[in-house]
Amino acid sequence: MKQITFFVLLFLACSCGEQKAEKTIKTPVKKSFKTIGHxxxxxxxxxxxxxxxLHKNELKKVGNLYGEIVQIDSISKNKYDLKNTDDRCNLYNFVKVRSKKINGWVYSPEVFEQQIASSPMNKSPEDxxxxxxxIQIKLIPTKNFNIGVYDEKEDMLSFCSGNQSPVILYNSIYNKYEYIPISNETSKEINYSFKYFTFDSNDGWHDELIxxxxxxxxxxxxxxxxFQEGHTKIVIQIQLDPNQSHGKIISFEHDPYSYD
Structure with missing residues (x-):
């Protein structure tokens, strides 16, 4: 009986030793990105x-955001490619936004900010x-958080698509900021590029207010x-509204350059 008790105690002691020797496997924690005020x-x-x-982990989804005007507090110090490609056109900042509908860090090519020229090469349309x-009316051209028309790190044109500048319009009649959806009211097919009012200066064309x-x-x-091959004169009428202002293109006349 004493021998049996001894072997049982010895087995338990060995089992405990083995359990203590087991290593705890920890899941690697993503390094948090650095932020700067913006x-x-x-x-x-x-x-x-x-x-x-801040570790690039998804927390939740927020919907019903199209056209939402936000305050931007901060951005990530670096740009990231969440698609993990070698294409620098997929690099964007994380952006801290806040409004009545959303508050937190987001990442998307469809988030735009008031344009500020980052360098003489990355020129921006002015407010x-x-x-x-x-009555005060203010046109605020915007840009998204990609590398822009000119890739400053590579010291060359980026040739990235999606460098449009949707306009945030302020009017003192209703004291509001808003984007302006655009419809075509001409009798012909036109190439305005987007369904909202833009004011651009990029490698494709340059807009000038007449x-x-x-x-x-x-x-x-x-x-x-x-454009390189000519210019287009566009007339846009914007109906200011307390709920949502709307624009319509009433004239779109393309004039190609003549080299005769």
């Missing part, structure tokens, strides 16, 4: 975004402020869009 205004032009933590008998006029709640803008 306070400006922005707009979201997609229906849904994912909220991330334009109009005064009409005490004139502006405000009558009642209707803002009329004449824009010259310069």
């Amino acid at each position: 306070k400006t205004i922005g707009v979201i032009l997609t229906e849904e975004l994912i909220i991330y933590d 334009t402020l109009f005064h009409f008998k005490g 004139s502006s006029d405000l009558r009642g709640n209707v803002l009329t803008l004449k824009i010259k869009r310069e």
Whole structure:
């Protein structure tokens, strides 16, 4: 009996020793990205975004966001490619946004901020402020958080697509900032590129404001869009509205250059 008890105790002691010798396997923790302050205004032009933590982990999805005006507080110090490709056109910053609908870190080519030129090569259209008998109208061109028209690290043109500049429009009549959806009211097919008002300066074309006029709640803008092979004169009318203002293209005339 004593021998049996001895062997049982010896077995238990060995078992405990083996358990203590086992190593705990830990899941690697993603390194958090560094952030920098970056306070400006922005707009979201997609229906849904994912909220991330500082380790790039997905936390939740937020919907019903298209056209949402946001305040931007910070961005990641570096740009990241969540697709894990070798294409630098897929590099974007994480962006900390906040509004009534969303608050947190997001990552998307459809998040835009007020344009600020990062270098002489990455030029940006400037904000334009109009005064009409005490009424203020402001056009704020925006850009997303990719590397831009000029890749400063590679010291060359990026040739990345998607370098459009949707406009955030402010009007003092209703004291609001908003994006402007655009429809075509001409009798012909046109190539305006996007379904919202843009004001661009990129490797494809350069926009120049020719004139502006405000009558009642209707803002009329004449824009010259310069291409390598010619230019287009565009007339846009924007109906200002307390809920959502809308624009329509009422004239779109392309004038190719003549080399005769």
